[in-house]
Amino acid sequence: MSQGAAGNPTVAMIQAAFTHHQLPWRYINLEVAPADLPAAVHGALAMGFRGFNLSMPHKVAVIPLLAGLGESAKLIGAVNCVVRRDGAFVGENTDGKGFLTSLQTVIDPRGTNVVLFGAGGAARAIAIELALAGIRHLTIVNRAMDRGRGLVDALRAGTPTEVTFVPWSGNYVVPSDTQVLINATSIGLYAPEARVPVAVESLRPEMVVADVVFNPPNTRFLDEAAARGCTTLDGLGMLVNQGVIGVSYWTGVTPDAAVMRRALEQALGLAR
Template sequence: MKRLFGVIGDPISHSMSPMMHNNAFENLQIDGYYHPFQINPIDLPIAIKGMKAIGISGFNVTIPHKTSILSLLDRIDPLAKAIGAVNTVVREGNELVGYNSDGFGFIQALKERWKKNVANEKTLIIGAGGAAKAIYYSLAVEGVKYIDICNRTKERAQALVDNCPFPCETNILNLADASEYLNEYTLLIQTTSIGMSPNIHEIPFSLDKLSPKAHVVDIIYNPLETAFLMEAKKIGATTQNGIGMFVHQGAIAFEKWTGIKPDIVQMETIVLKQLGG
């Protein structure tokens, strides 16, 4: 009997995870199957009980369940608890344990595409939502000393910083100030939905003062190259989209479930094929 894995969300039909993980199972000759489960938020408590009852080996969690699932699991990893969101659940004995691999997936992709040691990079994160929080906390755990945050509402960004249990020096900026002092940063991370299809011509703010030595990441991957990354590239900065983060967070989950590292290149190829890239 195949080991069962999956992803829960609402909606879920757009997810690229099933094809990515099932291809990895096949390539590694693992007797497993990954299935998408569309679960209405009202039904989440009974769905998690059902997952445990049928003996599921692990599953991913996406919108809108990343936060609401915390109270339904047996244990939560300390980083996931600090972030306040779970995107990966692993069956450990008879317990369902929650993890968050988004931030470390981002860091692995960053190290792969840019540089191995990012601790001394002056960093600016745009946005203060769930993805920004996972990236901010994970960078702080990684030892990055200076991480500023800009957001339309300073209060939300301040709450993110105030609740972080890991040491980091941070200034909260509005969008205008971030644009003005942009040349101070060597790493720029765009975590909002600005520029996502179909609004592909939008950018958070002007990049006129961006340093050409900076590395600019946009965690969006549809389109594969946002207007934000196009502008950064024109200035001379190196750029990176969200494919790497998506693939690496999936690979971290896969290894937690199976104990085996999947082929990252093959996983990325599958995702790019699905996106038409």
């Protein structure tokens, strides 16, 4: 359920999974005004919906309307995926889980030192999931000090991970012991030339560098990291894997991620 959801490529991606696995399901856009959210949630439950996704501005407002929250959704304080369990709706957050699944294809994050750019919704979801996955130390780098320190406080209160906040000004110099560097801001989204302010010379070949930006998938940030010999991870993986997790929650079937990625690339006009 979302406002202004028309043209959402997620529809094509998830419907492709249903078709591929011969599931007689439909994933549709429903535009719901904030004032109508309670009625929409109650109606979905009454009509037998197995679940749904939410976009802003509903991710927080939906929480009082649900029977419970998953562990990470509770810590993140936002829901993007609702699942029917035992006749009631439960809120989950699959954004961070999707990123973690993508990251695990190139590195086991347990015990690693991670630097995360940003402290907004995506960054918060990723930070929580990384902490729950057992990273050793997380450095939050953000321009807005209040938001950055707020995320640090949430992580310290809800997880055992060591966390540090660093105000972002100028080109950030990545510490040499960093194993994973993540851009969780919107810098570069639909803007191929946009530059993440990082000291490129501080990037080392042994680092994994990831970006949540999915269009274009090859951002300037990732291109600069690849030129320094880093292993790179684009934002399409996060988007696909959060969809995989949602479909699995709803149907009990683990869908083919490759099928979903092809459908997503086609919907975004990225297919070759």
